[in-house]
Amino acid sequence: MEIFKYKKPLNLMAQSKRFGLVSLTLLIISIGLIVTKGFNYGLDFAGGTLVQVHYKEKAPIDKVRVAITKVKEYQNASVTYFGNDNEIIIRTKKSSKSLDKDMGDAMRLLLKGTGDFEVRRVDIVGAKVGSELREKGLMAMFLSILGILIYVSFRFEWRFAIASVMALIHDVTIAMGAVVLFGIEVNLDTLAALLTILGYSLNDTIIVFDRIREGINTIKNPDLGSIIDESVTQTLSRTTLTSLTTFFVVLTLFMFGGEIIKGFSFTLLVGVVVGTYSSIFVASPILMMLGFSVSDYRLKAAEKAKRTKEKEKMRAMYENGTI
Amino acid sequence: MKTLNFRVILFIFALIFGVVFSVPSLTQSEQGKKITLGLDLQGGLHMLLGIKSEVAIESRIKSMAATVKYIFDDEEIIFDELRMVDGEKITFELLDSDDVTKAKALLKKGLDGTILNENGLKFSIEMTAEEIARTKQNAISQAVDTIRTRLDSFGLAEPTVAKQGVDKILVEVPGIKTQEDEQRIRELIARAAHLQLMAVDEDRIARVSTMSLQEAKSFGDVILKDVNTPEKYLLRAIPVLDGSMLTDAKVGFDKNNQPVINFTLNGQGAKIFGDFTGKYVGKRMAVVLDNDVYSAPNINERIGGGRVQISGRFKLSEAHDLAIALRSGALLAPVYVMEKRSVGPSLGADNIKASMLALMLGFVLVVLFMILYYGMAGVIANVALIGNLFLILAVMSLFGATLTLPGMAGIVLTVGMAVDANVIINERIRELLHEGKSIAKSIEEGYNKAFTAILDANVTTLIAAVVLWAYGTGPLKGFALTMGIGILASMLTAIVGTHGIYQWLLPKINKNKLGFWFGIKKEGKK
Numbered sequence A: 001m002e003i004f005k006y007k008k009p010l011n012l013m014a015q016s017k018r019f020g021l022v023s024l025t026l027l028i029i030s031i032g033l034i035v036t037k038g039f040n041y042g043l044d045f046a047g048g049t050l051v052q053v054h055y056k057e058k059a060p061i062d063k064v065r066v067a068i069t070k071v072k073e074y075q076n077a078s079v080t081y082f083g084n085d086n087e088i089i090i091r092t093k094k095s096s097k098s099l100d101k102d103m104g105d106a107m108r109l110l111l112k113g114t115g116d117f118e119v120r121r122v123d124i125v126g127a128k129v130g131s132e133l134r135e136k137g138l139m140a141m142f143l144s145i146l147g148i149l150i151y152v153s154f155r156f157e158w159r160f161a162i163a164s165v166m167a168l169i170h171d172v173t174i175a176m177g178a179v180v181l182f183g184i185e186v187n188l189d190t191l192a193a194l195l196t197i198l199g200y201s202l203n204d205t206i207i208v209f210d211r212i213r214e215g216i217n218t219i220k221n222p223d224l225g226s227i228i229d230e231s232v233t234q235t236l237s238r239t240t241l242t243s244l245t246t247f248f249v250v251l252t253l254f255m256f257g258g259e260i261i262k263g264f265s266f267t268l269l270v271g272v273v274v275g276t277y278s279s280i281f282v283a284s285p286i287l288m289m290l291g292f293s294v295s296d297y298r299l300k301a302a303e304k305a306k307r308t309k310e311k312e313k314m315r316a317m318y319e320n321g322t323i
Numbered sequence B: 001m002k003t004l005n006f007r008v009i010l011f012i013f014a015l016i017f018g019v020v021f022s023v024p025s026l027t028q029s030e031q032g033k034k035i036t037l038g039l040d041l042q043g044g045l046h047m048l049l050g051i052k053s054e055v056a057i058e059s060r061i062k063s064m065a066a067t068v069k070y071i072f073d074d075e076e077i078i079f080d081e082l083r084m085v086d087g088e089k090i091t092f093e094l095l096d097s098d099d100v101t102k103a104k105a106l107l108k109k110g111l112d113g114t115i116l117n118e119n120g121l122k123f124s125i126e127m128t129a130e131e132i133a134r135t136k137q138n139a140i141s142q143a144v145d146t147i148r149t150r151l152d153s154f155g156l157a158e159p160t161v162a163k164q165g166v167d168k169i170l171v172e173v174p175g176i177k178t179q180e181d182e183q184r185i186r187e188l189i190a191r192a193a194h195l196q197l198m199a200v201d202e203d204r205i206a207r208v209s210t211m212s213l214q215e216a217k218s219f220g221d222v223i224l225k226d227v228n229t230p231e232k233y234l235l236r237a238i239p240v241l242d243g244s245m246l247t248d249a250k251v252g253f254d255k256n257n258q259p260v261i262n263f264t265l266n267g268q269g270a271k272i273f274g275d276f277t278g279k280y281v282g283k284r285m286a287v288v289l290d291n292d293v294y295s296a297p298n299i300n301e302r303i304g305g306g307r308v309q310i311s312g313r314f315k316l317s318e319a320h321d322l323a324i325a326l327r328s329g330a331l332l333a334p335v336y337v338m339e340k341r342s343v344g345p346s347l348g349a350d351n352i353k354a355s356m357l358a359l360m361l362g363f364v365l366v367v368l369f370m371i372l373y374y375g376m377a378g379v380i381a382n383v384a385l386i387g388n389l390f391l392i393l394a395v396m397s398l399f400g401a402t403l404t405l406p407g408m409a410g411i412v413l414t415v416g417m418a419v420d421a422n423v424i425i426n427e428r429i430r431e432l433l434h435e436g437k438s439i440a441k442s443i444e445e446g447y448n449k450a451f452t453a454i455l456d457a458n459v460t461t462l463i464a465a466v467v468l469w470a471y472g473t474g475p476l477k478g479f480a481l482t483m484g485i486g487i488l489a490s491m492l493t494a495i496v497g498t499h500g501i502y503q504w505l506l507p508k509i510n511k512n513k514l515g516f517w518f519g520i521k522k523e524g525k526k
Helices: A013-036 A061-068 A103-110 A127-155 A158-181 A188-218 A224-256 A259-281 A283-289 A294-320 B006-027 B053-074 B097-110 B129-154 B179-190 B205-210 B213-218 B267-279 B316-328 B345-374 B376-398 B405-434 B439-471 B474-508 B511-518
Strands: A048-055 A078-082 A084-092 A117-125 B044-051 B079-085 B089-094 B114-119 B122-127 B160-164 B168-174 B195-199 B221-226 B232-236 B246-253 B259-265 B285-289 B292-295 B307-310 B335-343
Touching: A013 A158, A013 A224, A013 A259, A013 A283, A048 A103, A048 B345, A061 A078, A061 A084, A061 A103, A084 A103, A103 A117, A103 B179, A117 A127, A117 B179, A117 B345, A127 A158, A127 A188, A127 B335, A127 B439, A158 A188, A158 A259, A158 A283, A188 A224, A188 A259, A188 A283, A188 A294, A188 B405, A188 B439, A188 B474, A224 A259, A224 A283, A224 B345, A224 B405, A259 A283, A259 B405, B006 B376, B006 B474, B044 B129, B044 B179, B053 B079, B053 B089, B053 B097, B053 B122, B053 B129, B089 B097, B097 B114, B122 B129, B129 B160, B129 B168, B129 B179, B129 B316, B179 B316, B179 B335, B195 B232, B205 B232, B213 B221, B232 B285, B246 B316, B259 B267, B259 B316, B285 B307, B335 B345, B345 B376, B345 B405, B376 B405, B376 B474, B376 B511, B405 B439, B405 B474, B405 B511, B439 B474
Parallel strands: B221 B292
Antiparallel strands: A048 A084, A048 A117, A078 A084, A117 B335, B044 B168, B044 B335, B079 B089, B089 B122, B114 B122, B160 B168, B195 B285, B221 B232, B246 B259, B259 B307, B285 B292
C-alpha cells in the first residue's frame, strides 16, 4: 500500500506565513489559557489527600457525600466518579502527617453502611513534597531542552538547533494549552508526557532536518526555500507514518489503559498531533527566518573538508618521513 | 540461499538472549532473576517519612541536664536554677564562686560536643553545631534501622527501608492484602515504643483527680492516663528504668488465657528492678508505654531475675506488634508522613489488566498496519518489534528492575516508536526502488541514508528519557527506564536485525513481486 507518493515538491514555504498565523493563534490561545485559567494541579504538585473507593454495585455517591460531612475535616472534600460508576474518588486539599491514622482509615469507618465497598487507594502528598516535585519537574524540562539544544547544534548547526527547540516549545505550549482547556489534572504523569513530547516531537523534526541537511549537500539549487520544499515533501510519508504508529498505540492507551493514565495519554495524543504538524509546517520556516544560508554552509563544509584533507596529507607526509 | 551474515546471527543471539532471560519473569518462576512488579501493579504501601529530629535533640538536652545534676551532686557542688530552655540549652547558676574552676573542668570532661557559656556565676550549656548535626543524623539512621527491624519481624516479603536525601526515609512494603493490615503496619512503624517502669506516688495519688499538671510537676511527678480506662495515675517523673535495658520481649498468655507481653531485662536492669521492688514492697509500680499506663500492679515481694509482664487487654495481633516494637527498641525521634501512596491488590490487578489490554491492542494495531502497508517488509519489522519486546523484558529481568504502570505505558509507547525506524528505512528503500535502483542497492543505500536520521531521533528521545530518569521519582523512573531500554534495544533489532534479515533473504526477493515484498505497486523499472 502506498498513500503518499512523491510527485513534485509541495509549495510549502510560500505558504509559511499562513501556517505561521495558525501556530501563532494557537500559541496565543494556549498561553492565554495557561495564564488566565491556569493549571489544574493534581495531588502530586498541589499536595492533599485522595481516597479511591470501589463499590460492588453502582457507587451511592450522594450517600457518600452525606456520610463524610459527619467529620468537619472532610466537609470540603470533593466526591467524584472515577472512570466508571463503581469507582469514586474522595479528595481534600489537606494532608495529614499522622502515620497510624489517615483519611483512608477514617473513610473505612465513615462509609460503613453505604454499601459493599473497598478502599483501594490512599494517596497523601504533603505540601513540601508537592513543591519539591514541581521544582524537579521544571528542572527536568529545562535540562531536556538544553541537552537537545546542545546535541542538535553538535550534529547539525546552531540555527537547526534553535529552530527545532522553538518547534518543541511550540508543541509543548500547545499541549499544555490543551491540558488547561480540557481541565486535565496535572500530575507527575502529565509531566512525563510533556517530557516525552519533547523527545518525540523532535523525532519528526529531525527526520525532516536530516533530509534538508542531505538536500543542502546534493540539491544543486542553493535556494533554501526550494530545498526545504523538496525535502519536506520527500519525508512527508515518513513523518506522517511514524506519527501514525505512535498515535495508534497512544490512542489505545487513552481508550483502554485505565483511568489513572488518562491524563498521560491525552497529553501525549495532543503532543503527537501537534508535533507532526510543527515538524512539517513550523520548524522549517523558522530555519528560513533565522537566515540560514545554503551557500555559506557549503563554503564552510568545503573549507572543513579541505582542512581535513590537508591534515591527512600532512600526516601521510609525516608518516612517509618527508617532513 | 545466502549463508547467514553477522547481522542476522547477532539478531538471533539477541532474540535468544531476550527469550531466555524474560522467561523467569513471564512465567513468574521461583528461580532466576526476574522483574519485580511495582507497588501500583501488585498493590502495596509506599511512604516517604520525615523525622522530627528536634525531638532527638531535646532528649539529648534532657539527658545532659541529668548528667549535670548527677556530676554536681556527686562532687557536692552547690547549684541552683537548673533549667532546660526551649529544648535547646541548659542554664544553671553556681552558688559558690570557689566551685567555678572545678565545675568547669568536670563539665568539660563529662559532656562531649557542648559549648559552655558563662556570665558571672550564671552558666549555659549548648550543643555544638556538629553535635546537633550528628545527633540528627544518628536519629535518622537509628529510625531506618529500627523500622527495618520491625518490618522484617512482621513477616512480610521484601520490605524496603532506606534513607532518602538528607532527612527522609523511604518505606516500601509490597504485598499487603487489606487496608486493615496496612494500618497495622503503619501503627507498627509509628510506634515510639518508649517503655518506662515508674513508681506510683502513693503519698499524693489520692488527690490526682483534682491535681493540675503544674502542681504535679512541682512535686516531681507526672500524671498519666490508663490505656483502657479513664483512670489517672500520679507517677514519679524520673522512671525506675526504661526500655533501653530490655533484652527480649515475647507474646505469652496469662492465667485467664489473655495475651500478655513478657519481657526480660539485662543484668543492670534486673538489678535495678530487683532493688526497687525489694525497697517498695506493698506499693505499686506502673508499666508505661508511650505515655500510657498499661498496668500498675502491687509489688508483693522483691522480684529478681528481671522478668516483667505487660498486660493490657490486648488483642493477639496487637500484642504481637507491640512485642516486635519493644524488641526493635524505641525510636529516638518520631516520624511523620510526607508522602504516602497505597494501592490495594485488586486495584493493582485492574491496572495490570488495563495496561496489558492497551499493550496488546496497540501491538496488534501496529503489527497489522505494518503488514498492510509494507507487506513482507512489514513482517520483518514486526519480527524486530517482537525481538525488541523480549529484549526489554530480558534487560529489566537481569537488573531486577521494577515494572510500574507508567513503565507499562513506556513499553506501549516503545511499540509505536520502535517501528518508526523501520518506517524510515522502508520509505527510503521504496524511494530508491522508485528511482529504479536494484533491490540489493536500494536496501544497502536505504539503510545507510536512514541511519543518521534514526540515530539523531533516538538520541534526542534518549536525552529526554535520561533526564526524566534522573529527576523523576518512583513510578516516573519506571517510565523513563522502559522507554530508554526500548530505544536502545530498537537500535539493535530494528536497524541491525532487519538489515541482516534482508541480506539473508536477498536471493529470494523477486523483483517482479515488489508489491509482496515492499508493498509498492510500481515494479522496479520506471
